[in-house]
Amino acid sequence: MAGQRIGYVRVSTLDQNEKRQLEGQFLDRVFTDKASGRDTARPELAELLRFTRDGDTVVVHSMDRLARNPDDLRALVKGLTYRGVRAEFVKEGLVFTGEDSHMASLMLSVMGAFAEFERSLIRERQREGTALAKQRGAHTGRKRSLTPERAGEVVQRAGSGVPKALLARKYGISRETVYQYLRHAKPE
Structure with a gap:
């Protein structure tokens, strides 16, 4: 018996559009978190992990939507595949079943490391931008509550x-x- 195709979507901020991530995918159910990916303590991810069963496929737009560091990514994929759940990453074109080759395991580690590296570059650019804005006297941070x-x-x-x-x-x-x-x- 074929299992369900279950989507997982994560956006970091409330104003980001999550619809585009799994556009065109046939899915039986979608779990959406609006939270940072820096850790795996996300309510909809926890619900997805409880919901999935042997034979299901979890579909995620890209690895960095599931986890931001290689250790969390490997742990999540391993936990899913151990229970007989396939993990499919659309952007990378990779599928993990638990019966993967050493090359697939290497790809998971390498792609996870790239996601972590990309996130660190984004943080560095944000810090540089904030420092430059402070140098030119631009207001940084939240708007004041009162005049x-x-x-x-x-x-x-x-x-x-x-x-x-x-x-x-x-x-x-x-x-x-x-x-x-x-x-x-x-x-x-």
Whole structure:
């Protein structure tokens, strides 16, 4: 009896489009995570691992969507194939069944290492871009919760004894944000 074809999709941010990853694939079910691939503790991946059965095929767009480092990739593929589940990677054109040759195992390791290398290059470029933006004075990081005027109000009211929790509720910010505005307002 042929098993199900089960898709796994992962995007790192909520605004990324996950639809294109397995477009054109016939799938019985798809599990989608909107989370970083830096570790394997992802809710939909865990559900996929519970759901799959002997004879099923797990279809993933590319190896870096399943795992970002070779150790996690090998462990996931080995865990699937040990249970009789095939792992198919569309972009790389590779299928793992558990009865793979030494060459297939080598390809899994090499492609996993490339995915990890590519991720480290992306992080390095991000750090360089942030450093250059700081040098030219561009704002980096999240937008401020309050305008400078409203932040001044928070500082002034906190200084006159208004409780921080009350200020946080009134201005729609967290208590930690109130404390951050107070720390930045202190003269050095």
